Amino acid sequence: MYRIGELSKLLGVSEHTLRYYEKEGLVVPLRKGKNRIYSDEDKEWLEFILHMKNTGMALVDIKEYTLMRKDENGDKHAQELMEILVKHRDEVAAQLKIYQENLELMDNKISKYQKLLNEHQNKDLFDTFVDQKKKGN
Structure with a gap:
């Protein structure tokens, strides 16, 4: 389990990016009060999303793929x-x-x-x- 700050450091992205991906429905972390708690599965999905983004895939296509896959x-x-x-x-x-x-x-x-x-x-x-x-x- 990861808090947003931990996961952002592990993945090399900003907390803002993780919040944006959540807003877009790409990942849905658990909530404990105001804290976001990311699972290992969330981390794996985010790694996949970032990998595809690094290949130039549009976020709209990543979202379509992710939602269908999930x-x-x-x-x-x-x-x-x-x-x-x-x-x-x-x-x-x-x-x-x-x-x-x-x-x-x-x-x-x-x-x-x-x-x-x-x-x-x-x-x-x-x-x-x-x-x-x-x-x-």
Whole structure:
């Protein structure tokens, strides 16, 4: 069992974020007076929610998935749950392709500048050699 402050530190999110997720119905902690008490299951759901959020999934889609999954008859939603995940996976794959293309472009630019710097460095060494020869060293 976790209090909101403990769980926010464990998960690396603000207490405000946890309250917001509660307000949105993503997690429903027990209440003892004014205190929120989160179970291990709540913690696991929040870890999943944060993981999906980190992949760029919209909170509305996370909420839809979470509510269907937590439904008493969650298994009857298997097709819909899979479709949500497949759709998001396709979006992540498309984004990954863009990142890979951008990374390749940056690597090419870095390589060009490295080559330019190496050529400049070699030229400086050669010029130094020539200058020393002219001076009779």
